[in-house]
Every structure is written in structure tokens, then in C-alpha cells.
Amino acid sequence: MAGKEKEKAINTPEGAAAENTVDTQATSFDFASEVFKAFGVTIEEAAKCISEHGKLLEELESLKSENQDLKKDVEFLKKVRGEQDAKIFELTSVESDSKTLRTENKKGEVKIKFVLSPAGRYLLPYNVGQEVFLEANQADELVEAKYAEYVR
Numbered sequence: 001m002a003g004k005e006k007e008k009a010i011n012t013p014e015g016a017a018a019e020n021t022v023d024t025q026a027t028s029f030d031f032a033s034e035v036f037k038a039f040g041v042t043i044e045e046a047a048k049c050i051s052e053h054g055k056l057l058e059e060l061e062s063l064k065s066e067n068q069d070l071k072k073d074v075e076f077l078k079k080v081r082g083e084q085d086a087k088i089f090e091l092t093s094v095e096s097d098s099k100t101l102r103t104e105n106k107k108g109e110v111k112i113k114f115v116l117s118p119a120g121r122y123l124l125p126y127n128v129g130q131e132v133f134l135e136a137n138q139a140d141e142l143v144e145a146k147y148a149e150y151v152r
Contacts, residue, residue: 101150102143110133110139111131111132112149112150114130114142115128116148
């Protein structure tokens with residue numbers, strides 16, 4: 001009689017829905033297990049791969065964000081470079097008689113004031129606006145390239 005009661009419960013709409021839900025979940029799990037077995041992967045290994053995939057996606061998003069920041073930095077540096085190129089052009093287009101200001105001291109050094117930073121091109125540790133005494137040849141080269149001007 002228990003079999004007939006079960007059969008009646010399955011034949012009712014509520015019983016059939018409950019039976020189908022259980023069967024669907026069991027079938028999905030069985031199918032997934034069979035797929036993992038076919039590829040020689042355990043459920044634990046698959047779970048580990050899924051976890052690693054999630055971590056990689058997070059890292060990818062982090063790298064994308066960092067890439068956007070770097071792109072902004074590159075655009076800023078391009079702008080600065082353009083301003084520096086304009087300043088160099090402006091300085092090279094103006095002819096000045098700076099030779100009259102050139103005075104050499106007893107050590108053979110000339111006092112100059114930096115108009116552009118010599119750190120990149122000449123690898124000198126000076127800043128714009130800084131006045132220093134340098135060897136005459138080096139000072140002349142910097143003034144000729146419009147990176148500096150003579151100072152009395």
C-alpha cells in the first residue's frame with residue numbers, strides 16, 4: 001500500500017513538482033560528476049580551479065585599473081613634454097647677446113643660471129632657476145643649447 005500512496009502523491013501536481021525538483025538536482029549532480037570523471041578531474045580540483053579563476057578575474061580588474069592610471073600618466077607626461085618643447089623652441093628662436101655676461105673666475109669656471117632642467121639630457125643634479133659655477137666648456141655647451149644663461 002505504501003507504493004500506491006507514493007504513486008498517488010507523485011500523480012498530484014504538488015507531489016510531481018517535488019519529485020521533479022529532486023530528480024533534476026540529482027541528475028545535474030550526476031551529469032557534472034560524469035563530466036569531471038570523463039576529464040579525469042575531481043570535484044575538489046574543479047572547485048579549486050573555479051576559485052583560482054575568480055582570483056585571476058580580480059587581478060585582471062586590478063591590472064585594468066592600473067593600466068588606466070598609467071595611460072593618464074602618459075598623457076600628462078606628453079603634455080609636459082609638449083610644454084618643454086615649446087619652451088626650448090621659444091628659447092632657441094630668441095637671439096641674445098649672452099656672451100657679454102660671461103665671466104670666468106680664476107678656477108676657469110663660469111656662473112650660469114639654469115632655464116631648463118639639465119637632469120635628463122645632461123644628467124646634472126640641478127634644478128630650473130638654480131645658479132651654479134661650472135667648468136667653462138660645460139657652461140658654454142649648456143648656454144648654447146639654451147638650457148642655461150650666463151649670470152654675472
